Amino acid sequence: MQTDRHESICHLIDESLAGEISGQEEQSLRKHLLTCAACRQYLDASNRAIAGLGGFAFETDPNLPDIISAALTLRAAQLESQQLSHRQLAWSYVAALVLTLAGSFAAMQLDDRFATVFSATHQQVQLGLIALWIVPSACFCLLLPTLPLMSKRWPHAKGLSL
Ligand SMILES: [Zn+2]
Numbered sequence: 755m756q757t758d759r760h761e762s763i764c765h766l767i768d769e770s771l772a773g774e775i776s777g778q779e780e781q782s783l784r785k786h787l788l789t790c791a792a793c794r795q796y797l798d799a800s801n802r803a804i805a806g807l808g809g810f811a812f813e814t815d816p817n818l819p820d821i822i823s824a825a826l827t828l829r830a831a832q833l834e835s836q837q838l839s840h841r842q843l844a845w846s847y848v849a850a851l852v853l854t855l856a857g858s859f860a861a862m863q864l865d866d867r868f869a870t871v872f873s874a875t876h877q878q879v880q881l882g883l884i885a886l887w888i889v890p891s892a893c894f895c896l897l898l899p900t901l902p903l904m905s906k907r908w909p910h911a912k913g914l915s916l
Pocket of ligand 1: 760790
């Protein structure tokens with residue numbers, strides 16, 4: 755009967771390694787392992803076999819891990835550069851926005867002084883500021899988000915048209 759007991763414990767060990775064991779079964783397994791060297795040895799051998807299988811899986815195709823790690827490295831580099839360009843883009847966008855706001859603010863504040871200095875009307879000064887400052891910086895603001903798209907499409911466009 756002792757052999758049957760060991761066999762059922764060995765079966766439990768197999769199940770535990772596959773992760774299909776109940777808490778009660780695990781308890782009786784642990785209890786048996788404490789007192790039985792033969793079953794502890796079986797558990798050790800099974801663990802080693804599984805570890806060996808894990809190593810073997812990577813050896814079946816020696817190129818596969820290289821390909822995966824190369825792809826992961828490339829993807830990580832892409833994500834990093836994307837994040838960097840997004841951050842740079844955000845800062846450029848903020849700078850352009852500040853320029854536009856500063857231009858509008860200057861237009862309001864310096865309106866009278868410009869009118870006096872250049873002996874122009876308020877309307878002329880405002881038009882001048884709008885044409886020379888606000889419109890260019892607003893265009894800059896609007897164009898900025900399209901820059902990454904343009905730079906992404908550029909190599910393809912170059913290949914087709916040039
Ligand atoms: Zn045993």
